[in-house]
Ligand code: B12
Ligand code: SF4
């Protein structure tokens with residue numbers, strides 16, 4: 354085949370992939386190759402060496418393959434990176450002032466994106482395989498793939514100072530997925546950094562989770578603390594979490610590039626009204642069965658009722674809403690130690706001092722609960738002396 358005929362053929366294949374991706378509901382598609390992110394492995398090692406992954410041991414266990422896509426599947430010649438827009442229809446930060454409601458991050462306000470995207474990726478991949486005879490594998494956070502650096506290399510956007518991918522056309526509300534293939538496809542140009550002197554995302558973070566621009570300490574990130582972290586939320590972050598009960602969007606929401614963002618066109622990813630600001634009072638009532646039923650198909654289901662209630666109780670403690678106190682007090686007797694600990698903290702903030710002490714006498718105790726109790730007493734004493742000083 355002459356070079357011109359080969360180019361025309363490649364152009365047609367590319368147009369075919371783009372067409373199939375759009376038909377499957379993707380908003381953007383670009384191509385790179387498995388060796389396009391040579392800096393990622395070293396940066397991942399540094400992140401892990403600093404312990405910034407916290408309890409996400411799976412990041413460390415898979416580090417070798419994660420840092421080098423070529424190791425994941427040595428036969429792969431090209432990586433097709435795809436993005437699906439999940440832009441919100443409202444200001445995601447407005448819920449933060451509704452203290453008796455919970456703030457659910459935008460990505461979790463409808464169906465689990467893994468489920469939505471995986472089927473669509475398979476659709477595009479199978480069309481490509483049928484047309485070229487090439488082998489294909491699809492990933493959406495389902496294998497050790499560093500999706501952000503690959504997406505940057507493919508030109509989908511750049512990793513902003515908050516470390517997430519920002520697109521010039523779509524802003525920061527973009528889920529990423531990939532198709533690895535043995536087909537040799539012409540790679541796109543990587544995207545350049547367009548953050549400039551902006552640092553809005555770094556300054557807004559409630560828990561100071563960025564040790565430096567482009568670096569995140571996950572252990573301090575509310576997304577990690579409320580989702581990945583299985584144990585009690587460390588005391589130092591509880592107030593700063595406010596009413597965020599599942600993930601956090603602050604660093605994404607303040608990005609000026611979101612002026613180009615569009616509302617999600619995929620109905621399964623568009624925020625549900627009842628998930629935007631659910632009443633804490635209702636969530637505090639959830640038992641295991643009700644939790645599973647309410648959050649069936651939602652990413653929230655993944656963390657289970659006890660971890661979710663832990664988060665809701667922290668938000669209740671921060672709400673200043675005395676109407677929640679009685680239910681929080683009941684939850685000090687919950688079967689789950691995780692729930693009991695968070696309930697004690699919430700009661701320490703919501704109940705009057707005499708009532709708080711009376712409830713202590715009432716309760717069945719265990720050593721973990723007792724530690725929470727002591728902490729809540731100290732917290733009350735500190736807050737009282739701060740008020741006196743002021
Ligand atoms: C682990 C993980 C988390 C962890 C850790 C996040 C992190 N930044 O590492 C936690 C639980 C905190 C998390 C939170 C969120 N996550 Co998350 N998460 C992942 C996951 C599974 C792996 C990310 C990873 O590899 N981290 C390890 C670090 C070392 O890699 P990195 O973040 O790319 O770090 C780079 C920078 O630090 C950079 N770097 C370091 N030094 C320097 C210096 C300079 C000068 C430069 C330029 C760069 C640079 O190099 C590193 C390598 O590229 C990916 C899915 C996937 N498989 O990729 C989703 C993913 C990143 N998450 C996603 C989302 C949506 C979120 C949340 C917005 C959810 C929410 N609303 O709560 C938050 C955002 C928090 C934030 N600011 O990052 C999306 C992001 C989509 C996008 N547009 O980028 C992904 C891609 C999932 C998906 N398939 O769509 N997440
Ligand atoms: S998601 Fe929230 S807590 Fe995490 S880095 Fe961004 S602003 Fe900070």
Ligand code: SF4
Nearest residue numbers: 513514548551554608
């Ligand atoms: S908020 Fe500013 S610094 Fe942060 S990612 Fe957006 S442009 Fe970059």
